[in-house]
């Protein structure tokens with residue numbers, strides 16, 4: 001098990017005395033906590049475990065850097081390794097020579113969020129907590145519902161009453177207790193902070209419980225292992241609340257501290273132009289974001305006030321990366337480009353990672369010959385309405401005759 005040696009507030013640097021505190025008592029939920037490990041010991045344990053052919057290929061092989069017991073109970077669903085695909089240079093967009101796609105849609109409930117959920121559920125199982133609660137309308141809620149179903153735990157999900165119905169279908173099938181709240185996502189979020197301790201449930205709302213970032217960092221650990229511990233020039237990922245990019249940074253910083261990688265690659269945070277609170281803060285040189293009124297088709301990254309904003313801004317600053325905003329039409333275009341060059345079908349917010357890379361290459365801020373990784377956060381099947389629109393819609397049916405088929409194919413070739 002990774003021995004956590006300190007829990008430090010990201011806003012004021014204090015170390016809360018209560019080991020169960022989810023955030024800094026002085027700063028409130030904005031004062032999210034960093035977990036620090038004995039990195040020398042973790043590096044030695046990692047090298048030993050990864051070289052042992054008997055070590056199973058799940059996320060728990062990185063347990064020396066995770067806040068879970070060595071042999072504790074685990075959720076039965078396996079997370080990772082997700083595929084890392086190299087797009088052949090002749091098919092890659094914008095002349096990219098070494099574009100890698102890390103396909104996180106291939107996790108058990110088809111999104112990156114399974115990485116955070118697996119550690120949160122393992123911790124709940126270890127401590128005998130009967131279930132978890134979260135406020136979310138999308139992938140985090142679905143992920144929690146699936147892992148709780150597999151582990152025999154209670155899952156309570158608070159959603160704003162206006163939540164899009166397709167996002168709810170999957171979690172209803174998993175048997176989660178779905179509670180619509182008459183209000184906004186932010187209302188549901190604040191209610192979740194009060195409700196979890198009252199109900200004796202662990203909190204899985206994104207961006208506050210530090211254990212979630214520890215789960216998210218397994219993507220960085222796995223990625224570096226897949227690349228033979230040779231960091232790429234940059235890693236690009238979509239950003240809403242900011243907890244994926246900060247989790248990736250935490251994983252890279254831990255690996256660097258443990259002597260496993262020689263440097264930390266640049267992190268590129270990609271935001272929809274209509275939901276760019278962190279890009280604005282980064283341009284102003286601020287340490288924390290201010291709330292905006294977000295509006296974008298990419299609902300997974302539509303956020304007024306990023307809940308893990310401080311850590312996300314730090315991740316980009318300390319990795320010498322950048323934030324970049326892209327209009328919605330470029331997100332949908334990138335969804336097609338990604339699917340057609342790599343075979344990876346991603347939701348629009350996941351394809352933002354590629355849209356950001358393309359924007360930076362066009363501006364001359366990223367060398368197309370350098371190795372770059374686009375991390376896609378969820379399957380395109382999560383949002384079929386957007387996918388149908390991006391793909392140009394289904395053409396009308398033809399008569400079942402060879403003549404009609406040949407005529408249609410000729411017409412489409414000309415079109």
Ligand SMILES: [Zn+2]
Pocket residue numbers: 009010011012013014024025026027028031
């Ligand atoms: Zn604090």
